[in-house]
Amino acid sequence: MALEKYMAIAGLALSIFFVAEVLTLFNFMIDPADNDSFGFEAAPKLFQFISLSIAPAGIMMGVSFFLSKRYGSRFNGMLIILSGVIVLVGMLYANTMLEDLKPELVDFATEITPVLFMGVSIPIIIVGARLLKTRPRNPKKSFLDDSDYS
Template identity: 80%
Template sequence: MALEKYMAIAGLVLSIFFVAEVLTLFNFMIDPSDNDSFGFEAGPKLYQFISLSIAPATIMMGVSFHLSKRYGSRLNGMLIILSGAIILLGMAYASTMIEDLKPSLVDSSVEMVPLISMGLSIPIIIVGARLLKIRPRKPKKNYLEDGDNF
C-alpha cells in the first residue's frame, strides 16, 4: 500500500475515534454522578476531542486526497466517503442526544460541535466522491527523443 492509502485509513480511524468520544461524553452527560462539586465542563473536553481526533483526521484525508488526485484511487475515495458518512451519522445521533443531557451541563459548545461536524462531513464526502471520478492521466509522449518516431 502506498502512503496515501495509509493516511486515508488513519483518517477513517480518527473519525471513528471522534464520534466514539463525543457519544461517550454525551452518554455521561445524560446522567452524571450526583456530586456536582467536581466542576465538570463539556466545552474543554469537546475542544480536546476536536484537536486530538477530527482535526488530524481532516488533515489526513486532505493529504491523502492531494497525494492521489493525480491518478485517482477508488480505495482512497471510498475510505474518505466512509469517514464523512461516519461523522455525519454519528453527529446526527449526538444531536438527538442533546435533549436528554442534564440542562446545567449544556452550553453553546455542546450544541454547536455536532452541527459544525455535520457541516464538515459533507465536503469530506464530496472530496471522496471527486476522487472516485478521477481517471489516471496518460503519460505525455515525448516527440523530441531520438528513436523510431520517423
C-alpha cells in the same frame, strides 16, 4: 500500500475515534455522577476531542486526497466517503441526544458541535466522491527523448 492509502486509513480511524468520544461524552452528560465536588465543563473536552481526532483526520484525508488526485483511487475515495458518512451519522445521533443532557451541563459548544460537524462531513463526502470519479491521466509523450532508438 502507498502512503496515501495509509493516510486515508488513519483518517477513517480518527473519524471513528471522534464520533466515539463525542457519543461517550454526551452519554456521560445524560446521567453524570452526582458528586458535584468537581466542576465539569463540556466545552474544554469537546475542544480537546476536536484537536486530537477530527482535525488530524481532516488533515490526513486532505493529504491523501492531494496525493492521489492525479491518478484517482477508488480505495482512497471510498475510505474518505466512509469517514464522512461515519461523522455524519454519528453527529446526527449526537444531535438527538442533546435534549436528554442535563441542562446545567449544556453550553454553546455542546449545542453547536454536532451541527458543525454534520456540515463538515458533507464536503468530506464530496471530496471522496470527486476522487472516485478521477481517471488516471495518460503520460505525456516526450518527442525529444531518443532512448527508444538505442
